[in-house]
Amino acid sequence: MATRERRLDRGRRLAHRALLMMGDELREARIQAALTQRELGAVVGISPAAVGRIERGQAPHVAYETLVLLASALGLDIPLRAYPNGDPVRDAAQLALLVRLRVLLPTGLRHPTEVPLGIAGDLRAWDQVIEGQGWSLPTEAETRIRDVQALRRRLALKCRDAGVDTMLLVVADTRHNRQVLRLAAADLGEAFPVRGRDALAALRRGDKPAGSAILLV
Numbered sequence: 001m002a003t004r005e006r007r008l009d010r011g012r013r014l015a016h017r018a019l020l021m022m023g024d025e026l027r028e029a030r031i032q033a034a035l036t037q038r039e040l041g042a043v044v045g046i047s048p049a050a051v052g053r054i055e056r057g058q059a060p061h062v063a064y065e066t067l068v069l070l071a072s073a074l075g076l077d078i079p080l081r082a083y084p085n086g087d088p089v090r091d092a093a094q095l096a097l098l099v100r101l102r103v104l105l106p107t108g109l110r111h112p113t114e115v116p117l118g119i120a121g122d123l124r125a126w127d128q129v130i131e132g133q134g135w136s137l138p139t140e141a142e143t144r145i146r147d148v149q150a151l152r153r154r155l156a157l158k159c160r161d162a163g164v165d166t167m168l169l170v171v172a173d174t175r176h177n178r179q180v181l182r183l184a185a186a187d188l189g190e191a192f193p194v195r196g197r198d199a200l201a202a203l204r205r206g207d208k209p210a211g212s213a214i215l216l217v
Helices: 002-032 037-044 048-055 064-073 092-104 148-162 175-183 185-189 196-204
Strands: 113-116 125-132 135-142 168-171 213-216
Touching (some): 002 064, 002 113, 002 148, 037 064, 048 064, 092 135, 092 196, 135 148, 175 185, 175 213, 196 213
Parallel strands (some): 135 168, 168 213
Antiparallel strands (some): 113 125, 125 135
C-alpha cells in the first residue's frame, strides 16, 4: 500500500507540474499572438476567468480537450502518451543527469529525489535535495533548456513559496544548453550569482554553496 500511495502522490505532483508548465506555455503563446484572455476564450468557448485559471495552473480538472483546443488556437500541439516510469524522477535522461552529479559529490552527502516542498495542499517537489551536515540544497535538473524566461519564473516561484534562498540548477552539458546559457547570462546572473565551479567546490568540501548556481554536468 505504501508503494502504491507513493506512486499516486508522485502522479499528483507530476500532474500539477504539467499543468503549471502547460499554463505557462499557453500564456506565452497567447501574449505572442497578441490575444487577450477574453478573445482566446471566445474562440474556444470558455470564459476569460477559465483561461486565466488554466494559465496559472489552477484548473486541476480541466478537460484534455480544452487544453488541446486552446493550444490549437495558438498554433501549438499537445502530445499525450504513456510510458513506464521505473524511477520516481521525470525521465531517464534526467535521472542520468542527477546520477552524474552524485558521482562528483562526496559520499557523506545525501541526495533524495522528488522531495515535496512541504506546503500543505501543494503537490510540487524538488527534483533532488542535497543534504549535508546541518544544511540542505534544493536541486532542479534540466536536460534541455527550451524557454529561459519560463524556467526562471518557475524556479523563482518555487523558491519563494518554499522559503528557499539558495538552490542548484543542474543542466546537461550540451552544445544547445551552453549556447542558451551564454545568451541568457545577463538575465540569469542575478538569480544565480555563484559560478558553477565554485558551487561544486563547496559541495566537494561538504559545504553549502554561498548562493544559487547553475552547474553544467
